[in-house]
Amino acid sequence: MTHAELDAAIAAKDAEKAATLLAALTAAGDNPRDAKQCSDLINLLAFYRKNSQAHGAYLQGKAALGAPALIGAGLSLNALLYACCREAALLEAALALWEEMATLEVKPAREPAGKLILAAVAAKKYEEAFGVFLGAIDAGLQPATPVCVALVRTAATLPRLAQSAYAVHLSIKASGAALPAEALAQLLSACVEAGTPEQCHALYKEFFPSAAGAARATPPPPPSALLRLALRLASPSSAAAASAAAVLRQVRADTPAECAGETARAAYEATFGALAKSALSKSNPSLAASAHAVLTQMRELQVRDRGL
Secondary structure, three states: OOHHHHHHHHHOOOHHHHHHHHHHHHHOOOOOOOHHHHHHHHHHHHHOOOHHHHHHHHHHHHHHHOHHHHHHOOOOHHHHHHHHHOOHHHHHHHHHHHHHHHHOOOOOOHHHHHHHHHHHHHOOOHHHHHHHHHHHHHOOOOOOHHHHHHHHHHHHHOHHHHHHHHHHHHHHHHOOOOOOHHHHHHHHHHHHHHOOHHHHHHHHHHHOOOOOOOOOOOOOOOHHHHHHHHHHHOOOOHHHHHHHHHHHHHHHHHOHHHHHOHHHHHHHHHHHHHHHHHHHHHOOHHHHHHHHHHHHHHHHOOOOOOOO
């Protein structure tokens, strides 16, 4: 096995033979001859899905010649990254390569970055997936919408990721795309649990875009989730409190029995308090009317606010 044979296999784009020759040379303790041969070999193996061999050749060449020399000779770290993302066993190698690319100031490409995010999500390495997303954004890349949707959906599994998922949602909107209705509903539920009231209000207006409160083309959240949403909406602003009142009206109209529990009581009290406070501070008759309507519902449903 000689380097000349390896050069011939590379020139012929024979990835199978090149992988065999590489294994034989490695077993003999023979390092790559030069950076050009090594970088061409890695690019060939990565392109023809010899994923682990491509990564092994990179590690060998980096140890012998240094990564900057390989890059200077034409190595595509983006192609190698994509190859590593094809196999679950190489995910840690792919994540390490992503970090190395940042250190070497190699600009990532959109497709390999998206592939890495999806691979990390599939492995339930959610923090790492969001880290790659932020790195891509910092590099001026907007990951593809399906990639972003996969990230947003992680919040349905772990509501503590709601803040990160909401940031991804904003990036989707800025790109001119939109979340599917089901994913938007999942994000809304996650933000009710672990987001901010302002985020809840913004998502509520997206999910219920009409004045009548009709949901987008997907089943609305269950009444218990809507009551928790109303409770979150009752604090940040008069506009959000008015939305909370709309949610309560919807729950009352659809499932009035749900308005008898403690969550409903808390939501009614908070909504009335927010609307009444805003009406008094702004001398706003419409807010006063909304507060009175909520109070009327409370009395009809026998929801008693302390002191009322």
